[in-house]
Amino acid sequence: MGRWANAVPSRAEQSDTKRKAIIREAARVFNRRGSHGTTLDDVAERLGVTKAALYRYVNNKNDLLFACHEEAMEIANEALEAGEREGRTGIEKIQIGMTGYLRVMISDLGVPVLLLEENALAGEDATQIRALRDAFEKRLRRLVEAGIADGSIVPTNPKLAVFMLLGAVHWVTKWYSPDGPWTAEEAASALIELATRGFAANPSPTLNSHLHLPSNSRAKRQKEP
Amino acid sequence: MGRWANAVPSRAEQSDTKRKAIIREAARVFNRRGSHGTTLDDVAERLGVTKAALYRYVNNKNDLLFACHEEAMEIANEALEAGEREGRTGIEKIQIGMTGYLRVMISDLGVPVLLLEENALAGEDATQIRALRDAFEKRLRRLVEAGIADGSIVPTNPKLAVFMLLGAVHWVTKWYSPDGPWTAEEAASALIELATRGFAANPSPTLNSHLHLPSNSRAKRQKEP
């Protein structure tokens, strides 16, 4: 054990940190350009190293892609657990869970991944990730069913509702930018509010998030802080 | 002019038909596997020809990708025109337009494309498609603004509403299959109903599409025709 055990990171810890940085950065690029459209040289360049250096931390490209998906699924499941713990009705659980998921994805990872491209992952890894993703979707569907049962969600086809929600959520990779006008928090909660209102049993007559204010009043707001 | 002018296709017409078939098939595969993840050998194989044959109809892969996007945008704009013509309120125009778009995309093309991957298109083509897509999104935003003005849509951020809707729509490539339980028509209208309800000023207390019936009653329905 080192003398300042928790202060100075050990060799293994440093290595682990770097591996995570690689996964994070790779996930970003994979998301925007697709995994086939991204070279390991690209990823390496963004990290200021050469491709060969990456191979100290991952076995190959497929392994890296697998790690990205794995991490995304981990975040998703943790978020959903929080939602299930804190929400009172089915729809609340979904809202809390998905808002949390989206917020973390946008800000930390810059990304929701979840098998955007078919056939990108090869072999054993693919089936494993697909199983995780299917389990996640099933869990979401259960929450929709629970919401219908407890009267917070309008009678609807749970599969379709989940597909609608996931589409709205995953699409953020295409338009969200940290340099844009919205914080991760704002974008996440406003988007989830809008999407879940689609199957809410009693949709509020107005939207809560200030993001939904008309754009001229938003502009004013910014000029008079 | 041939003798049965409209009955027997001329050489040029045949060639045109084949080019369209190539675009159609390519769009399908590009959508599922990404453009970088798809080889021209793949596309050729699905059409029962060899790669070299494709080069009689398209100049190169980029050209083919461009054509796919171009066609998708054409369908999108036609659908939106129909919506603007037939719908009475802002939300109705969006619903009619997007349902039509989605239905055609799913059944005919198997696909909404719309620049799913960044950097997939190179050079001049990329800026041209991006311009078309931006114009389409702006047009949709205008309809949202019109809907807010005419009271059919709840006050909301038009950009966000459009992003939500487009996410839900484009995601169908990930889950829709013609072999599944839903026709293109059913899936399109049910999905659009659900998504647009998210920003409707007066969301109906129940959903219309029979797709939204609970699954056990659907199962019954199928067993007792």
Next chain:
DNA sequence: CGCAAAAGTGACTTATAAGTAACAATAGTA
């Protein structure tokens, strides 16, 4: 300091997929 282990590099091999070109089959037309 000096040195061993870890991290990183540059120069490769190898695999794959885009694109080409010479040749073969096919189908409308004199």
Next chain:
DNA sequence: TACTATTGTTACTTATAAGTCACTTTTGCG
């Protein structure tokens, strides 16, 4: 039927990106 356009194929070249390897550089430690 024979002739010529067009369509298609087989067998290539070429470009790119994955993955490897022998090596230098860096860094924590006695």
